[in-house]
Amino acid sequence: MKKILGILAFVVLAAPPAFADEFTKADMDRWQKEFDAAAKLGRKLWVNDGPVKLGTNGVACAQCHPNGANTHPETYPKFQKQLGKVAQMWEMVNWCIRNPLEGKNLAADSNEMTALLAYANSERKGVKLAPGKH
Amino acid sequence: MSQMGRRDFLKLGALAGIATLPLSMVRIAFGKPEDDFTFAYISDSHIQHIKGNQFVRNWDMGLKRAVAETNLLVPKPDFVVFGGDLAQMGTKEELDHGAELLSALKYKTYHVMGEHDYYLDLGKYWEKLFGPQWYSFDHKGVHFVVLNSILTTDEWTFKRWPTAEQRMAEMAGLDNPNGSPFMVGEAQRKWLKEDLAKVAKTTPIVVFSHSPIQKIFKNWNFWTDDAEQVQALLKPFQKVSVVYGHVHQIQYNQIGNISFNSVMATAWPWPYPQSYVLADSHLPVLTVPMNRADPFFERDATGWQYINTRTGRLALNYELPNNTKRQVAFNAKTGKPQDMAYQDKKNRILPQDHY
Numbered sequence: 001m002k003k004i005l006g007i008l009a010f011v012v013l014a015a016p017p018a019f020a021d022e023f024t025k026a027d028m029d030r031w032q033k034e035f036d037a038a039a040k041l042g043r044k045l046w047v048n049d050g051p052v053k054l055g056t057n058g059v060a061c062a063q064c065h066p067n068g069a070n071t072h073p074e075t076y077p078k079f080q081k082q083l084g085k086v087a088q089m090w091e092m093v094n095w096c097i098r099n100p101l102e103g104k105n106l107a108a109d110s111n112e113m114t115a116l117l118a119y120a121n122s123e124r125k126g127v128k129l130a131p132g133k134h
Numbered sequence: 135m136s137q138m139g140r141r142d143f144l145k146l147g148a149l150a151g152i153a154t155l156p157l158s159m160v161r162i163a164f165g166k167p168e169d170d171f172t173f174a175y176i177s178d179s180h181i182q183h184i185k186g187n188q189f190v191r192n193w194d195m196g197l198k199r200a201v202a203e204t205n206l207l208v209p210k211p212d213f214v215v216f217g218g219d220l221a222q223m224g225t226k227e228e229l230d231h232g233a234e235l236l237s238a239l240k241y242k243t244y245h246v247m248g249e250h251d252y253y254l255d256l257g258k259y260w261e262k263l264f265g266p267q268w269y270s271f272d273h274k275g276v277h278f279v280v281l282n283s284i285l286t287t288d289e290w291t292f293k294r295w296p297t298a299e300q301r302m303a304e305m306a307g308l309d310n311p312n313g314s315p316f317m318v319g320e321a322q323r324k325w326l327k328e329d330l331a332k333v334a335k336t337t338p339i340v341v342f343s344h345s346p347i348q349k350i351f352k353n354w355n356f357w358t359d360d361a362e363q364v365q366a367l368l369k370p371f372q373k374v375s376v377v378y379g380h381v382h383q384i385q386y387n388q389i390g391n392i393s394f395n396s397v398m399a400t401a402w403p404w405p406y407p408q409s410y411v412l413a414d415s416h417l418p419v420l421t422v423p424m425n426r427a428d429p430f431f432e433r434d435a436t437g438w439q440y441i442n443t444r445t446g447r448l449a450l451n452y453e454l455p456n457n458t459k460r461q462v463a464f465n466a467k468t469g470k471p472q473d474m475a476y477q478d479k480k481n482r483i484l485p486q487d488h489y
């Protein structure tokens with residue numbers, strides 16, 4: 001038993017420094033770039049200029065939500081009286097896709113949904129979290 | 135009749151084909167009734183072509199409803215103004231379809247140019263349908279001026295974009311950083327100066343423009359770049375009002391002798407500028423905002439208005455589907471427009487808080 005532990009400890013110490021608490025400026029730059037790319041795709045989808053169309057009638061989110069305004073990402077999750085429950089932001093995104101855009105729901109974890117949420121949040125930078133606020 | 139009662143009456147009236155809307159009940163009495171006249175104002179319908187004979191249903195419904203309700207007004211308005219952005223991408227299909235829906239109006243209709251009508255063919259087809267892009271007329275002692283306030287620089291208009299379609303698309307995005315600030319421009323300012331030279335300084339002036347002729351929020355073109363120069367031309371007159379569309383929300387302001395009032399869109403509402411936190415904006419402090427929209431009712435925070443004119447001052451009555459109507463009227467005592475119910479801070483309600 002002692003021997004096995006000793007070997008494990010050795011393995012851990014000898015491994016290259018790629019563990020959770022060790023990241024470099026290069027990592028951070030990459031992560032930011034990844035986020036920015038998602039937000040950029042989100043913006044394209046927002047103005048109906050993305051690789052896929054969210055709706056069927058040509059209406060764009062930006063027609064009613066310029067710069068993502070009035071989507072209030074800082075308030076989610078929150079009670080949505082029309083849904084009768086505490087909802088997440090993607091549920092309201094899908095609501096707007098189904099209705100004004102006359103489109104079909106996106107999966108909550110789809111690239112497109114992630115991109116839309118990334119964009120809406122990026123336009124709301126600096127606003128204090130206000131979960132539950134209507 | 136209460137608000138609810140009136141609304142039910144309207145619904146029933148429309149269903150049963152009753153051709154009256156009891157306007158007199160909501161008229162604002164500012165003085166002798168014999169000096170009054172009313173006109174209706176419909177704006178920003180954004181008729182949007184999908185393909186073939188398909189158009190976005192939601193925007194069609196907004197315009198149809200405004201037209202049907204305007205036809206029910208009693209007493210009849212003297213005329214109707216359409217405040218611009220009849221189309222979304224300025225195409226012949228959209229302008230034709232919009233003109234067809236508007237043709238159901240039983241009144242003379244004056245048209246104002248919006249950027250969505252203009253930037254595909256620079257207003258050529260619109261002119262064919264509706265006439266000149268700027269003009270003036272007199273009615274019952276008031277001098278009305280219609281401006282095309284959505285022009286911009288020659289460089290942007292003529293040199294920057296490879297195609298007319300792209301030019302239209304770039305200007306159609308409200309928040310598109312490739313857009314360009316609106317302006318009335320030198321030629322039209324010269325025309326305005328000459329037009330106003332013939333008018334007595336005591337004659338009330340009412341200007342219709344698509345953009346605000348004041349500087350509120352550059353990011354979304356709630357803005358006219360030569361606003362100060364146009365205001366200077368209007369300054370010598372005792373009573374001046376500017377009515378504008380474009381902003382898809384209730385705004386009002388007073389700058390010197392000039393009262394400013396915006397009208398609602400029939401298509402969709404816009405957030406107030408302060409809802410975008412990454413840019414500075416200057417919503418007039420006088421403005422009590424419209425209620426926040428409920429996305430589950432597609433006509434919410436859209437509407438149209440009839441305007442009561444009393445000795446050249448305006449009272450705007452906002453017809454808001456399934457909502458308490460709003461009235462914003464010039465108050466001769468304070469010399470400013472005011473909301474007749476909510477102006478006092480303690481009368482404001484929670485849905486007027488936008489963030």
Ligand SMILES: [Fe+2]
Pocket residue numbers: 178180218219248380381382399
């Ligand atoms: Fe508009």
Ligand SMILES: [Fe+2]
Pocket residue numbers: 219248249250344379380381
């Ligand atoms: Fe506009």
